[in-house]
Amino acid sequence: MRYFPHTPEDITEMLNTVGVKSLEDLFGTIPVDCRRTSDLNLPQALTEWELNHHIDELCGSMAVSPEYKVFMGAGSYEHYIPxxxxxxxxxxxxxxxxxxxxxxxxxxxxxxxxxxxxxxxxxxxxxxxxxxxxxxxxxxxxxxxxxxxxxxxxxxxxxxxxxxxxxxxxxxxxxxxxxxxxxxxxxxxxxxxxxxxxxxxxxxxxxxxxxxxxxxxxxxxxxxxxxxxxxxxxxxxxxxxxxxxxxxxxxxxxxxxxxxxxxxxxxxxxxxxxxxxxxxxxxxxxxxxxxxxxxxxxxxxxxxxxxxxxxxxxxxxxxxxxxxxxxxxxxxxxxxxxxxMSSLGGSGIKTLARLNYDKSEYLKGALRKAGFSIPFKQSTFNEFVVRFKDGFEKTYERLTAEKIIAGLPLECYYPELPNHYLLCVTETISKQDMDELVQKIK
Amino acid sequence: MKEFPGTSGLILNEPLLWEKGKKGRCGFSLPRRDVESFPVDENLAGDGPDFPDLSEVDVVRHYTRLSQWNFSVDSGMYPLGSCTMKYNPKTNERQAAQPGFAAAHPMLHPDLSQGILKLMFDLERFLIEITGMDAATLQPAAGAHGELAGMLLFYTYHQSKGAPRSKIIVPDTAHGTNPASAALCGYKPVPIKSNEKGILAPEDVAAVMDEQTAGIMVTNPNTLGLFEENIKKIAEIVHAKGGLVYGDGANMNAVMGITDMGKIGIDVLHLNLHKTFSTPHGGGGPGAGPVCVLKHLEPFLPVPRVILKKGRYLLSENFPESIGTLHAFNGNVGVLVKAYSYIMSLGAENLKKASQLAVLNASYIKTQLKETFKLAYDRPCMHECVFSDELQQAHKVTTLDIVKRLMDYGFHPPTIYFPLVVPGAIMIEPTETESKEDIDLFVQSLKAIAKEAAENPQLLTEAPTKCHRRRLDETMAARKPCLTG
Amino acid sequence: MKEINELNFPEDVRYSESHEWVKAAGETAKLGITDYAQDQLGDIVFVELPDVGESFEKGAEYGTVESVKAVSELYMPVSGEIVAVNDALEDSPEWVNNTPYSDGWMIEIKLDDPSEPDSLMDKDAYVSTLKG
CATH class of the missing domain: 3.40.640.10 (Type I PLP-dependent aspartate aminotransferase-like (Major domain))
Incomplete structure (x- = not known):
């Protein structure tokens, strides 16, 4: 194991210094009835390269941008990270x-x-x-x-x-x-x-x-x-x-x-x-x-x-x-x-925040124009609620299959709000992405 | 003799962020504007924060210089007792940083997150196997968060029996988080002392355990680095009165593949993935504190839980007896990936070997230094050993002086003044990833410091001299708090 | 920490076993912690005191005193109602270290029993407990 620096000679020498015969003997104070009777049953150890391959396989099944267009925030936001x-x-x-x-x-x-x-x-x-x-x-x-x-x-x-x-x-x-x-x-x-x-x-x-x-x-x-x-x-x-x-x-x-x-x-x-x-x-x-x-x-x-x-x-x-x-x-x-915060600076954060606002206002307007209602009139920042038509789940599923996540359905949190979705737009979403979303929802 | 690593090195000065930069700079590639600007309600719009404006170079140099004022495991031996500063493998970082995990939104449909859910499901199984318990939750974000989960499990369990309890037994060797976590659930901690061997005596537990007591919190191996040999008997006493046994698994790194916590009588056990399973401490966090339980407490585990149904992994809320939820989403998943990566890299045999070598290294240090410093308990230790400054007090130097001098030799100090039961404690935990040569050098430096204490104590009381700063005035910091600039 | 004979114990106050001093003046009394107590605690960084008007029995905790890495409770050596607290300690907690019997006083109380301070130790009795 590459993280253990001990050679067999080191171990022998150190055991001699401590005054015990084997590594097992170091655990003499643990009563027999507190010990495991069998070896740990775990997968075989992987090499660094096998592990990379294994993790890449697991990652392959994850839906993430840029492959997916995720119009979902709700407490977890996609922003560019320098x-x-x-x-x-x-x-x-x-x-x-x-x-x-x-x-x-x-x-x-x-x-x-x-x-x-x-x-x-x-x-x-x-x-x-x-x-x-x-x-x-x-x-x-x-x-x-x-x-x-x-x-x-x-x-x-x-x-x-x-x-x-x-x-x-x-x-x-x-x-x-x-x-x-x-x-x-x-x-x-x-x-x-x-x-x-x-x-x-x-x-x-x-x-x-x-x-x-x-x-x-x-x-x-x-x-x-x-x-x-x-x-x-x-x-x-x-x-x-x-x-x-x-x-x-x-x-x-x-x-x-x-x-x-x-x-x-x-x-x-x-x-x-x-x-x-x-x-x-x-x-x-x-x-x-x-x-x-x-x-x-x-x-x-x-x-x-x-x-x-x-x-x-x-x-x-x-x-x-x-x-x-x-x-x-x-x-x-x-x-x-x-x-x-220091990379953005006082000037940068204002510009970036405004861009988030403007982009989400753009999508809000485009959806409104497409005939969907924006039920809450209060000003928003970069996410907002849209009320889609009855039976929107089908459209949502179709969009998902096309690798577009059209927001978060709110009904499971607010049963009084069926067909209401929370959509988020940050600077990572382009005008083209938004136009495509509206186009495909219609 | 090899040279000690301590040297003044090349340390550059660096001001505070807002003492550099210039208005109008920006260290961020601002995204292109492809939509028009919309009006903002003037009643709601603000002025934006007063942040300094810096270029990318300003930011990069700033943090590069700050980083050079830190000691780290990658710089050298960091033998902090109870904190387990073992090497943090770089492959773990690679795995957690893969975009499939790092960019994953936590609220997508589970069908879109099968990879991470499978990893979490399997990690739970691994932790159950390693501890000997029956079920696990990965949700707690830290050890203390795991303790809170554990105390909520105690609370909910006793509620479900229709007999809420008001007290909990906490040994005097416990971490401060134990009583603080218990207090959050309304439990009044009942302290008990460890005996002359540094461990708990069953009769002391029996003397305070009653039907108003929810159970006991035990760290095993304990914070003196000793195995609680009477744990089985103690668990029987607690169980006989209807109580539960909480295992603080902070020191699980000493006994992987060796003990079976379920068999011992532990009902609930938290693990610190940032200790036992090699995830980095990050200058104070984030870690992760999964909790393992025996079968009878499984219904109370936090939701959502990862389940496997018809070959698909799901996040299920359908556990009506659950204590509730402790995290906005699924816990510190990035940390979980690193621990998973560690277990997959080591496998069963090497996990056990890690514990064996950790105990070997600590036992070796204990043997080498027991003539130089007063050993708190001269008994076989596990992964750490505890000395004190008793022999050095004659020279008017303290534990603090001894460890500050260690910095000049190029080592991070051990944990000091903990556990509280040993006055002037010096608690050394080398971990399995230190080599014999480095440990020998560490031992030599402590012996040299003991000699200096006798011959030239000023070297200790004025130490350190080679760090970016010398000793700092903590009294001034607390009397006139300056917490923002 | 200092030796006992390096510490200051005035004759005109009474002392409790929990290291508080009481200086009575008719129906009221001022109190604080002794030179021995402040020396044991080290640099005091914060003192938390009760509100005027609160009443405490003898032995009750009325506040806390903090050093950098410890918190200690303050106990009533006698019973009474708080009539004044030393607000100045908020900005100058070091007075408890420097002048524990004057500027470093903590609270003034109206004694439930004006004779109660007499039951506490005088200087010699207190010093002998410290020498133990």
Missing amino acids: VSLNHLLSRSEFVTSYTPYQPEMSQGTLQAIFEYQTLTARLLGMEVANASQYDGASALAEAALMAVRISRRKKVAVSRLVHPHYRRVLKTYLAPTDNEIIELPYLPDGTTDLSSLDALDDLAAVVVQSPNFFGCIENLKVIGDKTRAEKTLFVVGFSEPLAYGLMKNPGSQGADIACGEGQSLGIPRSFGGPALGMFATRMPYVRNMPGRLVGQTKDVDGKRGFVLTLATREQHIRRERATSNICTNHSLCALASAMY
Whole structure:
């Protein structure tokens, strides 16, 4: 095995030093009745070349672009990723290092995370961001738990237009607690119905997503103004943060916590993970925040350097009273997004976000012209809901056979919306692709 | 004697991202505009974020320089106890990066994703075989996420019996994630101490185990690197009171092909693919924390689950007793591919060999250093050994000073001050991928440092001197937090 | 860490076994942690204190004090209601290290029983427990 450097002579010599006769003898403290009686039953080991072949075969059955035209977003977005990112992200010093517990030997990771925290805070308009979490769903669940801790209240109001997958993770996280989830319905224009929110007295948080699951931009300011004077925290989730290159960010609209999925910022979709849980809040709440934080300081020579800080919130110190059980962050994914954000820059992200918007508006218009209805009138970013004609499944299947995925059917998440599909258009979809889609649907 | 790897090297300075660049630059090949511009609602439009504008060269040099301030497994020995910094094979990276996997949308119809579903299905079978359990979920994104899944399984199981419980037994050697994960399910951790041999005594478990206690969380081999020899008896005690046994599989890398966790009495076990199965740690993540269970807990596993029906792989939600869902999609699939690639590369025989060599390397270090540093428990160790600074305290140097000096010799420090039961702990885990020569050099450097501690302790207290930065002021960082620039 | 005889223990306060000091003035008392406690904890980076108006029994936890890598609970050496907290510690937690008996005070309480501080240790008794 090429990963084991031991020669038979090394093994003999080392066993002699230890004072045992064989490798098996090293395990003498394991009682006999705790041992396996048979060898592991696993496939025969493959050579590097056989493995390549095997994996290529498995990949062959996967439907991916550019072979397929995938008009599906719904929390997982196709964006162009500069090859410079792949190159930089494959540097061993980033990939094969551990959590930066020894700061002198980890300044690269630490500065990079400090920069990630800063870019994230700027993107979301918040004061402080953590070093990242698993994904948008768990970030949202942790935000709800944080709001419960801060407000010492037990009810969390959650919009039905928060990604259905995020909502079910939230439900799972809250199940063993005595906290309660209240669902906020949606209005005919595709935004959250806030009419039941007049009394906030006992609410820990109001949770919405913007752009929401229908792609619509929520009227965040209305909610922000309502919660500002109250103890209720305003949590804004997201699954497509590129939208904030064009639309107002959550912080400017009064969010107390902004959290969500950062996959669209330079991370491949990878069948849903690893992804990037982005999490930001306001400074007064920082000690209640889950997750790792990097802070700036100085070394003994007075030079600027970075360390993990405010660690007393975390499980390795506060144990059962920690703000979360999270130990990791998705460091490499955070790094990818920081590289992506810095490659785009302030000018580039505006241009790219606008292009996403314009392209999706183009498709929206073309579908409308072709006679399909766009049921929700609220502005969208790069995805939107279309109502196709009855029996569209047949057309959808035909298109799939032609390697076009015409969005996500919404009925399984919203039974009241048969024939409604969520379509997404990013910069990777050309006008020609869109024209072809409309042509083939007609 | 061979030369130590420690040297100051070529380290370049590099400012923060926003201290370089110029407005108007862009490091991104902006896609062609092939549609007209549409109006945007002015009430919703914002100004866009205040990001620095950089060229591609600016970005590439920035991150290349930052990377050079990091130590990594590919740079040298990284003997962090409990973290298992083994070599991360490059073929794993190749496999996960194939466009068929990397570009796959998670919500397509399963017929369009058969390849990855088959891989996940088979990986579950492999993990079940390696642990001796009956069923698995790949969904948890990290070890602590796996622990949360495990505690939710405990919670849901006891609910299903109509008898919810309020406490859980957690040994004093446990990782902090154990009590924190249990607390998320409302369980109050009941601490128990390990005995004079560094392991749990059945009578101590029996003394606290009752019908209000959901079960016990055990790391085996434990964080002292010792096998919990009484585990079977302990499991019997817990089961007799209706409780469950949680196995923290963080140290499974020591016993692959050797122990059978199901037979031992473990009901739920999480694995850290980034430890045992060689996927990279990535500077702190992403990892993956699959959870394996015995048959009686299978109905409670998270959904969706990968199933095989009439020759097709499907994602099934049809498990009404499930704890729910822990991840937006299917877990850290990119990491799963790497672990699969590792298992396929090694096969049964070499997985066992990996554990054997890991234990050999740790035992060898333990033997070589036990005259130099105080050994916490002088017993046969598994994949890691724990020393302390007791012998060096006379020279007014601490564990921290010792390991900071190790940096100047060109090694990453071991884990320190953990487990908490050993004051001034130095926890060394070499892993199986270190050669005898490198281990010998590591041992020599620690012996040299022990000598320096006696003769010239200042060399230790002022270390490191060769890294990009010297010791950093953590007090200032915490008193006046500066978390964004 | 310092030797016991290098630490400061004023005569005009009373001491508890959990290393708090109490300085009573009629019906109210100020309290904080002793020089020994701050020395054991190391550099204090954060102090979490209760709200004015809250009441605590003797032995109850009323807050926490944090160093870089540890969190310690603060316990009431006597019973009472909080009438003031030292907000200045939010910006200057180092006062707990530098001047634990003056600027580093933590809370002021209205004593449930004005004679309760008398039941605590005086300097000599406290120092002898430290020398153990």
